[in-house]
Amino acid sequence: MTEAEEALRRWIEAGLIDEATAARIRAFEAARSAPAPGPAPAVAERPGLIEVLLYLGVAVLSVGVIALFGQSWSELASFPRVLAVGTPAAFALLAGALLRTLDEPGYRRASQFAWAAAVPLVAGTVAVILNEYQPLGLDNDNDRAQILVVALVALALALVLWAMSPATLQVIALGGSLLFLAQAIGNWPDEFSAPLAGCTLVVFSIASLALAETGRMVPRDATRLLFAILVAFGAYQPGFESGGTAWEFLAFGAAAALLVSGVVRGSFAYILAGVALLFGALVRGIFQNFSDQLGAPVALIISGALLIGAVLLLARLAPSLRKSTP
Known part of the structure; x- marks a missing residue:
């Protein structure tokens, strides 16, 4: 016996409703739960030979x-x-x-x-x-x-x-074209400028994500994932390809922005890109700036702990992010 039937039985025994009222309730709920008339939803076709x-x-x-x-x-x-x-x-x-x-x-x-x-x-x-x-x-x-x-x-x-x-x-082709254009702009000076290329890519990617969040660029999920990755790549490029310590803060700032955006917008793609960028920036920063003081083994221990923490964070946030995705 279902919960609804059990409830109706209790109400009848308590004298709250009679059998006729219970029958009308059953008919109403059956009609409400019946599938709406109309054509059956289309099933995606499997890839064919052609x-x-x-x-x-x-x-x-x-x-x-x-x-x-x-x-x-x-x-x-x-x-x-x-x-x-x-x-x-x-x-x-x-x-x-x-x-x-x-x-x-x-x-x-x-x-x-x-x-x-x-x-x-x-x-x-x-x-x-x-x-x-x-x-x-x-x-x-x-x-x-x-x-x-x-x-x-x-x-x-x-x-x-x-x-x-x-x-x-088409979103992937667009993202690849913007990546190519950013590197071409970085190649414009006499010597290739990683900061110019990376910052240009970050600007392009943020603009694309803004269009996706306002519904002007679709499909949204693909746009979020691709351009979040490109934000991470663009933010990582200046500090860790040119070796400039000041530019490393761009990567950490972008990682924080992606993590905050992921929580606010309920996007697992932003969280994933932000964690990946933060992990890569921390590992690269440790080896690039502190390897002489800490040594490679200590740096590897720290990196492993960071990776485990990132995995635990993702596992913790994933269910709530999926529920809150608009």
């Missing part, structure tokens, strides 16, 4: 381009070089556009994969054109400008494709 073949085709095509670079690139003239990279890029864009017109979930996933692969292929095509033909005065002696142009083209294409199909793979 979808798998497309993935395989894009992978083989990309490997072919890489093999061409490694084996026969020096033997090709300028135009065949452009065709060798541009044809796969055009094919990936066209395949993604055609598959996107089909209704099957597998084809739409395949279109997202093709478009994500198209971003680096198009960027490679632009790089080859700039290197071979040097338009707009972008000669090979000014490779910093060429790299910056390639990064901007990749970002522009990734933005367009994300706007047309806001899916996880």
Whole structure:
């Protein structure tokens, strides 16, 4: 006997309700708990043969381009070089556009994969054109400008494709393009500037996370995870690649901000990125600044204790974060 039936029996025996009232209560609750009429929810289609073949085709095509670079690139003239990279890029864009017109979930996933692969292929095509033909005065002696142009083209294409199909793979392509652009900006001075590249990436990533939190950039979960990782990478890069102690505080500040944001926004992705950044910054900082005083064994003990503490913190916060995720 269910709890509801047991309660009805007690109420009848106590004289609070009669059998007719109990029957009406049963009918009301049965109607309320019945599934709403309408079409059954769609079940996500499993990957089919055609979808798998497309993935395989894009992978083989990309490997072919890489093999061409490694084996026969020096033997090709300028135009065949452009065709060798541009044809796969055009094919990936066209395949993604055609598959996107089909209704099957597998084809739409395949279109997202093709478009994500198209971003680096198009960027490679632009790089080859700039290197071979040097338009707009972008000669090979000014490779910093060429790299910056390639990064901007990749970002522009990734933005367009994300706007047309806001899916996880397009978010990944967008994040990769922003990472590339940040490194290109860091490469603009005479010598590569890790602080400039890292801070630029942090700014880009924070802006993307702000758009995700306000609902303007989707899917939100993928955006949170990817750009939280990029915030961590960008904050880590200046202090621990350039060796500047003052820049190390950026990593610790970013880690604290990610942890606080994770608690406030109920995001496990922020917590994960913040803990990973804090752990990496502490370990790197210990070895970089205190190895002579503490010694490697003590540093390893501290690092292990920090890792255990981070795991315990994640295990403790994970259930509450999942419940509070908006």
